[in-house]
Amino acid sequence: MAEYWLTERVRRSPGRVALVWEGREWSYGQLSREVEGYAARLAGLGVAPGQRVGVLLPNGPAYMCLVHALARLGAVLVPLNRRLTPAELSWQVAQAEGTLLIYDEQTAAQAEALAAEGVVTRDVAALAGATDAIAPLHPFSLDALQAIVFTSGTTGRPKGALLTFGNHLWSAMGSALRLGVLPEDRWLSCLPLYHVGGLAVLLRSCLYGTAVVLQDGFDVAAFNESLDRDGVTITSLVPTMLYRLLLTREQWPESLRLALVGGAATTLELATRCAEAGVPLATTYGLTEAASQVATMLPAEAAKKPGSVGRPLMFTELRIINEAGETLPAGEAGEIVVRGPTVMQGYYGDAAATAQTLVDGELRTGDVGYQDEDGDLWLLQRRSDVIVSGGENVYPAEVEAVLREHEAVAAAFVVGVPHMEWGQQVAAMVVLESGRNVSEEVLLAFCRERLAGYKLPRRVMFGEALPLTASGKVARAEVVAQMVASN
Amino acid sequence: MAEYWLTERVRRSPGRVALVWEGREWSYGQLSREVEGYAARLAGLGVAPGQRVGVLLPNGPAYMCLVHALARLGAVLVPLNRRLTPAELSWQVAQAEGTLLIYDEQTAAQAEALAAEGVVTRDVAALAGATDAIAPLHPFSLDALQAIVFTSGTTGRPKGALLTFGNHLWSAMGSALRLGVLPEDRWLSCLPLYHVGGLAVLLRSCLYGTAVVLQDGFDVAAFNESLDRDGVTITSLVPTMLYRLLLTREQWPESLRLALVGGAATTLELATRCAEAGVPLATTYGLTEAASQVATMLPAEAAKKPGSVGRPLMFTELRIINEAGETLPAGEAGEIVVRGPTVMQGYYGDAAATAQTLVDGELRTGDVGYQDEDGDLWLLQRRSDVIVSGGENVYPAEVEAVLREHEAVAAAFVVGVPHMEWGQQVAAMVVLESGRNVSEEVLLAFCRERLAGYKLPRRVMFGEALPLTASGKVARAEVVAQMVASN
Numbered sequence: 001m002a003e004y005w006l007t008e009r010v011r012r013s014p015g016r017v018a019l020v021w022e023g024r025e026w027s028y029g030q031l032s033r034e035v036e037g038y039a040a041r042l043a044g045l046g047v048a049p050g051q052r053v054g055v056l057l058p059n060g061p062a063y064m065c066l067v068h069a070l071a072r073l074g075a076v077l078v079p080l081n082r083r084l085t086p087a088e089l090s091w092q093v094a095q096a097e098g099t100l101l102i103y104d105e106q107t108a109a110q111a112e113a114l115a116a117e118g119v120v121t122r123d124v125a126a127l128a129g130a131t132d133a134i135a136p137l138h139p140f141s142l143d144a145l146q147a148i149v150f151t152s153g154t155t156g157r158p159k160g161a162l163l164t165f166g167n168h169l170w171s172a173m174g175s176a177l178r179l180g181v182l183p184e185d186r187w188l189s190c191l192p193l194y195h196v197g198g199l200a201v202l203l204r205s206c207l208y209g210t211a212v213v214l215q216d217g218f219d220v221a222a223f224n225e226s227l228d229r230d231g232v233t234i235t236s237l238v239p240t241m242l243y244r245l246l247l248t249r250e251q252w253p254e255s256l257r258l259a260l261v262g263g264a265a266t267t268l269e270l271a272t273r274c275a276e277a278g279v280p281l282a283t284t285y286g287l288t289e290a291a292s293q294v295a296t297m298l299p300a301e302a303a304k305k306p307g308s309v310g311r312p313l314m315f316t317e318l319r320i321i322n323e324a325g326e327t328l329p330a331g332e333a334g335e336i337v338v339r340g341p342t343v344m345q346g347y348y349g350d351a352a353a354t355a356q357t358l359v360d361g362e363l364r365t366g367d368v369g370y371q372d373e374d375g376d377l378w379l380l381q382r383r384s385d386v387i388v389s390g391g392e393n394v395y396p397a398e399v400e401a402v403l404r405e406h407e408a409v410a411a412a413f414v415v416g417v418p419h420m421e422w423g424q425q426v427a428a429m430v431v432l433e434s435g436r437n438v439s440e441e442v443l444l445a446f447c448r449e450r451l452a453g454y455k456l457p458r459r460v461m462f463g464e465a466l467p468l469t470a471s472g473k474v475a476r477a478e479v480v481a482q483m484v485a486s487n
Numbered sequence: 488m489a490e491y492w493l494t495e496r497v498r499r500s501p502g503r504v505a506l507v508w509e510g511r512e513w514s515y516g517q518l519s520r521e522v523e524g525y526a527a528r529l530a531g532l533g534v535a536p537g538q539r540v541g542v543l544l545p546n547g548p549a550y551m552c553l554v555h556a557l558a559r560l561g562a563v564l565v566p567l568n569r570r571l572t573p574a575e576l577s578w579q580v581a582q583a584e585g586t587l588l589i590y591d592e593q594t595a596a597q598a599e600a601l602a603a604e605g606v607v608t609r610d611v612a613a614l615a616g617a618t619d620a621i622a623p624l625h626p627f628s629l630d631a632l633q634a635i636v637f638t639s640g641t642t643g644r645p646k647g648a649l650l651t652f653g654n655h656l657w658s659a660m661g662s663a664l665r666l667g668v669l670p671e672d673r674w675l676s677c678l679p680l681y682h683v684g685g686l687a688v689l690l691r692s693c694l695y696g697t698a699v700v701l702q703d704g705f706d707v708a709a710f711n712e713s714l715d716r717d718g719v720t721i722t723s724l725v726p727t728m729l730y731r732l733l734l735t736r737e738q739w740p741e742s743l744r745l746a747l748v749g750g751a752a753t754t755l756e757l758a759t760r761c762a763e764a765g766v767p768l769a770t771t772y773g774l775t776e777a778a779s780q781v782a783t784m785l786p787a788e789a790a791k792k793p794g795s796v797g798r799p800l801m802f803t804e805l806r807i808i809n810e811a812g813e814t815l816p817a818g819e820a821g822e823i824v825v826r827g828p829t830v831m832q833g834y835y836g837d838a839a840a841t842a843q844t845l846v847d848g849e850l851r852t853g854d855v856g857y858q859d860e861d862g863d864l865w866l867l868q869r870r871s872d873v874i875v876s877g878g879e880n881v882y883p884a885e886v887e888a889v890l891r892e893h894e895a896v897a898a899a900f901v902v903g904v905p906h907m908e909w910g911q912q913v914a915a916m917v918v919l920e921s922g923r924n925v926s927e928e929v930l931l932a933f934c935r936e937r938l939a940g941y942k943l944p945r946r947v948m949f950g951e952a953l954p955l956t957a958s959g960k961v962a963r964a965e966v967v968a969q970m971v972a973s974n
Contacts, residue, residue: 002804002826011862012798173660177695182667183785207801208664298670311499314694317489339489375498 004140005165005206006032006068013183017211020186020230021061028209031065034128038069039135041127047100049074049138052148054093054101054119055194056080056110059216062124063193066102067202069127071165074138077147078160079194082106083392083452086113088158093119096148096160096348102127142166146203148348149196151288151393158398160348163196167291170341172204174313178296179234179258179282181208186255188226188235190215191391197236197262200292220244227253234258238391239270239423242281246273258282260296262309271306285309285379289363291342294318295377308376316340318377320370325359333370333380338363387416387424392454394426399457402450403428406443408436413466413474414457417483427483428457431465461486491627492652492693493519493555500670504698507673507717508548515696518552521615525556526622528614534587536561536625539635541580541588541606542681543567543597546703549611550680553589554689556614558652561625564634565647566681569593570879570939573600575645580606583635583647583835589614629653633690635835636683638775638880645885647835650683654778657828659691661800665783666721666745666769668695673742675713675722677702678878684723684749687779707731714740721745725878726757726910729768733760745769745786749796758793772796772866776850778829781805782864795863803827805864807857812846820857820867825850874903874911879941881913886944889937890915893930895923900953900961901944904970914970915944918952948973 002008006028014029026034047053053075057063070077078096080089089110093101101121103111111121146168148160187205189212191198205212213230215222218241226232233255237245242261259274262284274281281303284296295318297310312318319327320334328334343363346354357364366383387394396414403412411431416424432438440460447456467478489495493515501516513521534540540562544550557564565583567576576597580588588608590598598608633655635647674692676699678685692699700717702709705728713719720742724732729748746761749771761768768790771783782805784797799805806814807821815821830850833841844851853870874881883901890899898918903911919925927947934943954965 008801012801176663176668178670180667180669181663182669183665209801314495314499314696 002140003137004068004071005203006035006072009206009209013209016183016209017186018206019061019064020211020213020226023229025211026061028206031068033130034061035065035068035072036135037129037131038065038127039072040131040133042069042073042075043135044133045100045122047073047075050145051075051100052078052096052098054078054080054096054098056082056089056101056103056107057124057193058082058104058106059190059193059198059214061214062104062128064202064212064214065128066124067193067199068206069135071146072138073135074140074144076145079147079149079199081150081192081194081452082110083454084110085450085452086110087450088452090114090117090119092150092158092160095150095158140165142169145345147199149194149199149288159350159353161196161288162345162348163288163291164345167342167344168200168203169207170315171200171291171293171313172207174315174340174342175200175204175293175296176208177314178293178298179260181210182233183209184231185210185233186213186231187211188213188215188223188230188232190218190223190241191236191238192217196288196292197286201236218244220248224249227256231255234260236260236262238262238388239267240390240421242274242279243270243421246270246277246279250277252277252279256280258299260284262286262293268306271302275303275306283307283309285367285369285377287365287367289344289357289365290316290338290340291344294338294342297376301376305376308372308378310377311375312338312340312377316342318371328370330371330373330375333368336365336367336369336377336379338365387414387426389416389419389424389426389454390422394455399426399428399447399451399455402447403430403443405450406438406446408432408438409443410434411466413476413479415476415480415483417459417480425458426455427459427461429461429463429466429479429483431463459483489627490624491555491559492690493522493559496693496696500696503670503696504673505693506548506551507698507700507713510716512698513548515693518555520617521548522552522555522559523622524616524618525552525614526559527618527620529556529560529562530622531620532587532609534560534562537632538562538587539565539583539585541565541567541583541585543569543576543588543590543594544611544680545569545591545593546677546680546685546701548701549591549615551689551699551701552615553611554680554686555693556622558633559625560622561627561631563632566634566636566686568637568679568681568939569597570941571597572937572939573597574937575939577601577604577606579637579645579647582637582645627652629656632832634686636681636686636775646837646840648683648775649832649835650775650778651832654829654831655687655690656694657802658687658778658780658800659694661802661827661829662687662691662780662783663695664801665780665785666747668697669720670696671718672697672720673700673718674698675700675702675710675717675719677705677710677728678723678725679704683775683779684773688723705731707735711736714743718742721747723747723749725749725875726754727877727908729761729766730757730908733757733764733766737764739764739766743767747771747783749773749780755793758789762790762793770794770796772854772856772864774852774854776831776844776852777803777825777827778831781825781829784863788863792863795859795865797864798862799825799827799864803829805858815857817858817860817862820855823852823854823856823864823866825852874901874913876903876906876911876913876941877909881942886913886915886934886938886942889934890917890930892937893925893933895919895925896930897921898953900963900966902963902967902970904946904967912945913942914946914948916948916950916953916966916970918950946970 010032018028018031019026150158189201280299286293317339368381369379399414400412410433419425467475497519505515505518506513637645676688767786773780804826855868856866886901887899897920906912954962
């Protein structure tokens with residue numbers, strides 16, 4: 001296409017609903033006019049094609065406008081997690097070589113801390129509203145970067161996944177062919193727009209010409225109200241949310257044709273409850289580095305095979321490999337490897353991590369699973385050590401590094417322990433320096449200064465030594481077992 | 488994707504229905520096994536990547552298998568119109584440099600005539616059935632040719648439009664986003680698979696993982712029976728078919744969400760009748776050189792703007808130009824020009840025609856229309872002189888050339904006259920050589936030997952001279968007026 005999707009979309013269906021937010025509706029025409037205002041003001045600030053712009057905002061119309069305005073200008077979105085500490089944010093902005101950060105009243109304090117370090121910051125309120133200025137036209141290309149989305153990894157350092165418009169387009173197409181798409185679709189999402197799962201809903205809806213029903217964070221009452229009021233046809237959830245919804249409602253609206261649940265393995269119990277309650281559960285597997293969805297199982301199949309996440313989307317290919325990189329047969333567990341046009345271009349400014357992750361054009365996800373005889377994927381474990389708690393990914397290495405910074409700590413090992421509502425809870429086993437002592441409270445206070453709240457260990461267990469495997473690695477399963485036993 | 492769509496589709500949904508034919512269903516798994524048999528036997532005949540293979544068959548499972556088997560082998564489908572004379576067929580096969588022609592009992596006589604001219608022919612029955620042989624794997628590319636589809640033109644010589652898998656893929660995607668697509672869709676089509684409209688339904692359904700309900704030609708009783716029995720959700724029609732359906736039924740099945748009507752302008756009367764009968768009419772404009780659909784209007788809008796064909800599909804762009812190639816503003820009629828990834832690669836072996844038709848990457852359709860203030864397309868006239876009769880395109884230049892071959896004919900001019908049921912009827916005005924005489928019957932018999940039946944003039948009017956415009960061109964409108972007046 002010659003121009004950015006929103007421009008092309010408005011030419012085709014200006015009257016269709018683009019956004020529903022707190023009961024108010026924006027048509028694509030209205031959205032586009034607002035986006036033009038943002039684009040003109042950003043251009044006035046000197047935002048140019050290829051420039052990385054940090055966005056530190058709650059979900060809402062302003063965020064949606066910025067995503068489109070940056071794309072319209074050829075600038076690159078760097079969505080930042082609001083739950084990060086100033087130190088974490090500062091590291092990410094620097095890593096992305098971001099030169100401008102956009103905040104609002106909710107994130108002003110964090111922005112102030114960054115401004116003190118020399119980052120140029122702007123209040124989003126100053127970018128909104130109509131203007132006669134018109135941002136320069138920028139030629140649109142599927143190969144251009146849309147965003148740098150940070151994702152942590154086994155090294156403990158967040159890495160910026162480079163996602164192009166092409167990555168998102170093929171993701172949108174593969175998703176549409178698996179889930180179906182109808183002109184009257186309305187997709188309810190409260191997932192943060194700084195996560196690929198939230199961002200993808202917004203971009204694909206623009207391509208489809210369908211509506212996003214947006215919320216900021218999961219409020220069970222507001223979510224239920226929207227489900228009943230807004231003609232929602234699809235929604236994206238993490239298991240924690242679905243669990244809470246199941247506790248609060250018995251009737252599900254007839255309009256709802258799919259409840260996509262991803263982010264962590266769905267337990268058999270949750271799948272069974274959904275089947276009983278008539279929830280059209282579609283289990284899904286995806287990751288930032290593949291622009292979101294990789295595989296999804298539709299409700300009819302999910303009811304028969306609870307726990308599986310189905311087959312790869314059209315255009316996406318999967319294989320399971322052993323440590324030697326050899327393809328494993330059906331039924332054997334190994335690393336999940338993804339190939340296809342949704343796979344990211346690499347990690348920004350991190351050639352070593354890119355080379356480790358993109359091998360011969362394939363994405364080594366680090367996630368462990370197997371494909372059964374039918375080709376359906378079963379996810380056994382996210383990246384060998386990631387903890388998924390309430391929909392957020394927590395990388396043990398990052399938490400361990402902070403714990404080890406404390407002078408009393410000799411060794412630390414962080415695991416996820418199973419939790420009914422949150423999926424997993426962060427827990428740490430700590431070995432102290434000989435002769436030193438420190439309380440759990442002091443250690444947690446130390447962490448709180450350095451880590452976002454959702455990454456904090458909910459429990460700390462002090463040990464004499466970390467249990468090791470025969471090969472000398474920490475025995476993760478043994479640590480988890482000790483944590484569970486001591487509960 | 489690494490492999491051809493059918494292979495990828497079977498990995499994802501082998502159990503879904505691919506084909507419904509005479510009440511029997513084939514799953515994608517079953518279809519694929521049959522296709523493998525065809526592919527292995529074709530490979531055994533030496534069919535190699537890039538080779539052009541003529542297919543002269545009625546619609547049916549064998550045709551569907553061949554389309555996929557040729558794609559599976561990397562060979563190029565040359566679908567041939569069964570209604571052509573041996574001379575016309577021979578010309579097309581030679582033009583496409585086809586080295587093999589596949590026929591069945593219904594087309595055996597035509598194939599025999601071609602065999603007499605040295606074309607290698609094979610009965611499709613000999614290619615069917617299970618086999619242990621496996622055709623060699625051929626790397627799949629979106630840039631590879633899928634078919635050479637013949638379309639006539641103003642020069643009167645059929646031209647072979649080069650369509651790639653990429654052309655079809657983007658057409659399928661743009662169509663899905665306009666029409667919507669659901670996993671349970673079933674598309675009823677009786678359009679011939681040698682027309683792009685029929686072929687596209689088959690290819691897109693494979694990408695979507697949805698079912699084609701196939702019929703060979705339009706039989707109103709069989710069509711109605713299928714509509715009521717087969718859970719049809721979408722159907723493709725030409726106005727003539729829709730007109731006949733409206734005469735025979737009052738109730739339309741609830742499953743039907745779209746009746747796509749294209750191939751000729753829909754009259755206001757037909758649109759009104761559809762609205763009254765509750766037919767979900769979607770008007771559409773497309774052409775072979777753009778891999779079928781270019782623009783489509785959905786039922787809700789079509790009811791408000793009867794006669795328009797709506798806005799271009801996503802990924803496809805339109806403009807209207809004057810004779811100088813300048814873009815015309817809304818409301819002004821001119822030539823419809825199409826840009827985008829569905830536009831063909833050119834005409835096979837016809838650089839001159841390609842250069843005339845593809846100008847700066849844009850497709851000059853030759854069709855005349857305008858876009859209104861909303862961007863909706865109104866089609867005024869297919870290629871300045873094409874006649875659309877009962878869904879078949881007839882090119883006056885081709886009929887005129889045959890008429891002029893007759894020694895008694897000095898000049899001939901062929902037009903379409905409006906016809907309620909057929910859309911247009913072919914009619915010829917003929918000027919005889921001075922002193923010569925020939926009857927209408929003799930002239931038609933002369934044409935019948937050289938032209939497919941649907942191209943034959945239904946009426947011949949003898950004149951003293953062809954009426955001319957001020958600039959010396961034949962006054963088409965005046966000829967049509969005289970024809971209508973004399974009826």
